[in-house]
Amino acid sequence: MKPFDYSLLAKRTLALLCICLLAASALVPLLDNSxxxxxxxxxxxxxxxxxxxxxxxxxxxxxxxxxxxxxxxxxxxxxxxxxxxxxxxxxxxxxxxxxxxxxxxxxxxxxxxxxxxxxxxxxxxxxxxxxxxxxxxxxxxxxxxxxxxxxxxxxxxxxxxxxxxxxxxxxxxxxxxxxxxxxxxxxxxxxxxxxxxxxTPAAIGAMDQRNSTYDIFLVAGFAFIGLYFFGQGLQRKEDNSSLQLAMYCFTIALYMMTHSEKLLFEYFPSISYEGFSKLQAMSSVIGFYFVSSYTYSLFPSLYSRLFRWITLIYSLGFCLIVLTSTITVYSRVASILLIFSLISACYTFYVMAKAAWRRETGSYYLLIGVVAAIMFTSSLSANLFLGTGLYAIPPVSGPIFVLAEGLFLSARHAHAYQTIKQLSLQLERKDRDKDEFLLKTSTQLRTPLNAIINISLSMYEGAGGPLTPSQREDMRLILGTGRRLAFLVRDILDYEQIKRQRITLHWGAVGYSGRCGNCN
Incomplete structure (x- = not known):
C-alpha cells in the first residue's frame, strides 16, 4: 500500500490558505460601502x-x-x-x-x-x-x-x-x-x-497607526526575507535567482519607506526633498527590473533575452537620469518609464504563468505567486495613477508573492537535491558493480597467472632442457610480466578486503635504516 503523502497535503493546504487570503483581501473594498x-x-x-x-x-x-x-x-x-x-x-x-x-x-x-x-x-x-x-x-x-x-x-x-x-x-x-x-x-x-x-481624532489616529504598522511590517518583512535570499544566493554562487529575488525585496522595502506614511522622513528627518524624491523614483523602476531578471534566471528558455536587455537598458538609463538631474527633469519621463515597467511586469507574469501551465517543478507556488504579483502591482499602480490608498486592500499580496517565490525556489532546490541523491545512488551502485567485476575478474585471473609464472619459472631454470640466450631472455620477460600482473591482482584483492573491513591496517612509523641496505 502506498504511504500517505503528508508533504503534498501540506503544500495544497498552504496553497489554499494563500488563495483564500488573496480572495478575502480583494473583497474588502467591495464590502465597505458605508x-x-x-x-x-x-x-x-x-x-x-x-x-x-x-x-x-x-x-x-x-x-x-x-x-x-x-x-x-x-x-x-x-x-x-x-x-x-x-x-x-x-x-x-x-x-x-x-x-x-x-x-x-x-x-x-x-x-x-x-x-x-x-x-x-x-x-x-x-x-x-x-x-x-x-x-x-x-x-x-x-x-x-x-x-x-x-x-x-x-x-x-x-x-x-x-x-x-x-x-x-x-x-x-x-x-x-x-x-x-x-x-x-x-x-x-x-x-x-x-x-x-x-x-474623529480616534478614527484618524487608528488609521495612522494602522498605516504605520503596515509600513513597518512590510519594510521589515521584505528586508529580512531579502537578507535570507541574499545569504542563500551567496552560498549558491551558480544560483542567480536567489540574489535577484533578494534585490527585489530590498527595492520593495525602500519603495515602502518612500510611500504611504513615508517612514524614511521619520527615521531620517534631515534627508533633503531632492534626495528623497530620487530614492522614491528609482525604487519604483528598479523593482520591476529585478522581477524581470529573476524570472529570466529561472526560465531562460521562456523569457526573451532581447526584452531582458531592453528592460536593463531603460532601467539603468532612468537611474542615470535621476542621479544626474533634478526632479523637474526626470519627473517628466517617470510616467512613461513606469508604464513600460508595468508592461515589463505583465510580460514577466505571462512567462511565470506559462511556466506554471507547463507544470514546472513547484508550479503550485508559481501560480499563486503570479496571482499575488498581479494584485500587488495593481494596488501600486492604482495608488500611483488613480490616487487610491496604498492600503485600500489589506497588504497581503506582496508578502504572499515573496513567500510563494521562496517556496518555489525551495521546491526547485529540493527537486535538485532529490535528483542529486538519485544520481549518487546510481553512481554508488555502478561503483559497487565495478568493484564486484574487478574482484571476480581478479579472482579468475589469479589461477592462470600463477600457472604462467610457475611454468615460465621452471622453463627458465632448465626443467625442459637448456635454453638459448634469446629464449632465456624471453622466459625472463614472461616471468617478470606475470609477477607484476600477479602483484596487481593481489593489490586489487587486498583493496577489496580493506573496503569490506576484513583487513585492519595498523598505522605506525617505520625506520629505513637496516631495511634498505645501501640504497641511495
Missing part, C-alpha cells in the same frame, strides 16, 4: 450629516472641489467678495498639461476649497492628508492647522515637501470650511494626489 450610502456630494460641497462618526469610521472627501488657479486666498476673508468665480477640480486628481484647456499649466499655485456639512454633537474631527504635490497648508474655518513644506507664488519662495500629516479641528455650526494652499514648481504635475479623509 461612505457612499450616507454621503451627498455636490460641486464644492459634501454633506456628511447623516453619517455615523465613531472610532473606526473614516470618510473620503472625494469629489469636485472649488479650485482657484494662481491664487492663494486669505482664509479670513469672505470668498464671495474677494474671489473670482471658481473652477472645479476633481479630488483626488492633479493639474497637468492636459488641463491647460481650462487655463491650468504644469507649474503654478492654487487654492482648493470645500464646504463640509457635519453631524451635530461631535466635539472634534480630524483630517488625514496623504499626498499633496508639492507644498501645502491646510486651513479649517479660517485657522491654519497643518502643512507640509511652504507653498509660494514662485519657485524661489516655495519650499517643496510632501509629508503625510493629520490635523484636528472643531466644527462651526456643524460645518467645516476646508481651504488648502497648494503650489508646485518642481514636479510634472501638482495638486491633491490622494484622497483626503475625515473622521
Amino acid at each position: 461612505a457612499s450610502e450616507c454621503t451627498s456630494r455636490n460641486p464644492g460641497y459634501i454633506d456628511l450629516s447623516t453619517c455615523t462618526f465613531d472610532d473606526s469610521a473614516v470618510f473620503p472627501l472625494d469629489g469636485e472641489w472649488e479650485f482657484y488657479w494662481q491664487q492663494l486666498l486669505d482664509p479670513q476673508e469672505n470668498l464671495s467678495r474677494t474671489a473670482e468665480a471658481p473652477a472645479y477640480l476633481t479630488v483626488p486628481g492633479t493639474w497637468t498639461p492636459r488641463t491647460e484647456a481650462s487655463g491650468f499649466s504644469r507649474y503654478g499655485y492654487a487654492t482648493y476649497r470645500l464646504l463640509v456639512q457635519l453631524p451635530p454633537d461631535i466635539p472634534a474631527f480630524a483630517l488625514k492628508v496623504t499626498s499633496i504635490r508639492f507644498a501645502s497648508l491646510v486651513f479649517v474655518n479660517g485657522n491654519l492647522l497643518e502643512g507640509s513644506g511652504i507653498p509660494g507664488i514662485s519657485r524661489q519662495n516655495t519650499e517643496p515637501r510632501n509629508n503625510p500629516y493629520s490635523l484636528t479641528f472643531s466644527a462651526k455650526n456643524n460645518k467645516a470650511e476646508i481651504l488648502i494652499h497648494v503650489s508646485n514648481f518642481t514636479y510634472t504635475n501638482g495638486g491633491i494626489a490622494e484622497s483626503i479623509r475625515i473622521g
Whole structure:
C-alpha cells in the first residue's frame, strides 16, 4: 500500500490558505460601502450629516472641489467678495498639461476649497492628508492647522515637501470650511494626489497607526526575507535567482519607506526633498527590473533575452537620469518609464504563468505567486495613477508573492537535491558493480597467472632442457610480466578486503635504516 503523502497535503493546504487570503483581501473594498450610502456630494460641497462618526469610521472627501488657479486666498476673508468665480477640480486628481484647456499649466499655485456639512454633537474631527504635490497648508474655518513644506507664488519662495500629516479641528455650526494652499514648481504635475479623509481624532489616529504598522511590517518583512535570499544566493554562487529575488525585496522595502506614511522622513528627518524624491523614483523602476531578471534566471528558455536587455537598458538609463538631474527633469519621463515597467511586469507574469501551465517543478507556488504579483502591482499602480490608498486592500499580496517565490525556489532546490541523491545512488551502485567485476575478474585471473609464472619459472631454470640466450631472455620477460600482473591482482584483492573491513591496517612509523641496505 502506498504511504500517505503528508508533504503534498501540506503544500495544497498552504496553497489554499494563500488563495483564500488573496480572495478575502480583494473583497474588502467591495464590502465597505458605508461612505457612499450616507454621503451627498455636490460641486464644492459634501454633506456628511447623516453619517455615523465613531472610532473606526473614516470618510473620503472625494469629489469636485472649488479650485482657484494662481491664487492663494486669505482664509479670513469672505470668498464671495474677494474671489473670482471658481473652477472645479476633481479630488483626488492633479493639474497637468492636459488641463491647460481650462487655463491650468504644469507649474503654478492654487487654492482648493470645500464646504463640509457635519453631524451635530461631535466635539472634534480630524483630517488625514496623504499626498499633496508639492507644498501645502491646510486651513479649517479660517485657522491654519497643518502643512507640509511652504507653498509660494514662485519657485524661489516655495519650499517643496510632501509629508503625510493629520490635523484636528472643531466644527462651526456643524460645518467645516476646508481651504488648502497648494503650489508646485518642481514636479510634472501638482495638486491633491490622494484622497483626503475625515473622521474623529480616534478614527484618524487608528488609521495612522494602522498605516504605520503596515509600513513597518512590510519594510521589515521584505528586508529580512531579502537578507535570507541574499545569504542563500551567496552560498549558491551558480544560483542567480536567489540574489535577484533578494534585490527585489530590498527595492520593495525602500519603495515602502518612500510611500504611504513615508517612514524614511521619520527615521531620517534631515534627508533633503531632492534626495528623497530620487530614492522614491528609482525604487519604483528598479523593482520591476529585478522581477524581470529573476524570472529570466529561472526560465531562460521562456523569457526573451532581447526584452531582458531592453528592460536593463531603460532601467539603468532612468537611474542615470535621476542621479544626474533634478526632479523637474526626470519627473517628466517617470510616467512613461513606469508604464513600460508595468508592461515589463505583465510580460514577466505571462512567462511565470506559462511556466506554471507547463507544470514546472513547484508550479503550485508559481501560480499563486503570479496571482499575488498581479494584485500587488495593481494596488501600486492604482495608488500611483488613480490616487487610491496604498492600503485600500489589506497588504497581503506582496508578502504572499515573496513567500510563494521562496517556496518555489525551495521546491526547485529540493527537486535538485532529490535528483542529486538519485544520481549518487546510481553512481554508488555502478561503483559497487565495478568493484564486484574487478574482484571476480581478479579472482579468475589469479589461477592462470600463477600457472604462467610457475611454468615460465621452471622453463627458465632448465626443467625442459637448456635454453638459448634469446629464449632465456624471453622466459625472463614472461616471468617478470606475470609477477607484476600477479602483484596487481593481489593489490586489487587486498583493496577489496580493506573496503569490506576484513583487513585492519595498523598505522605506525617505520625506520629505513637496516631495511634498505645501501640504497641511495
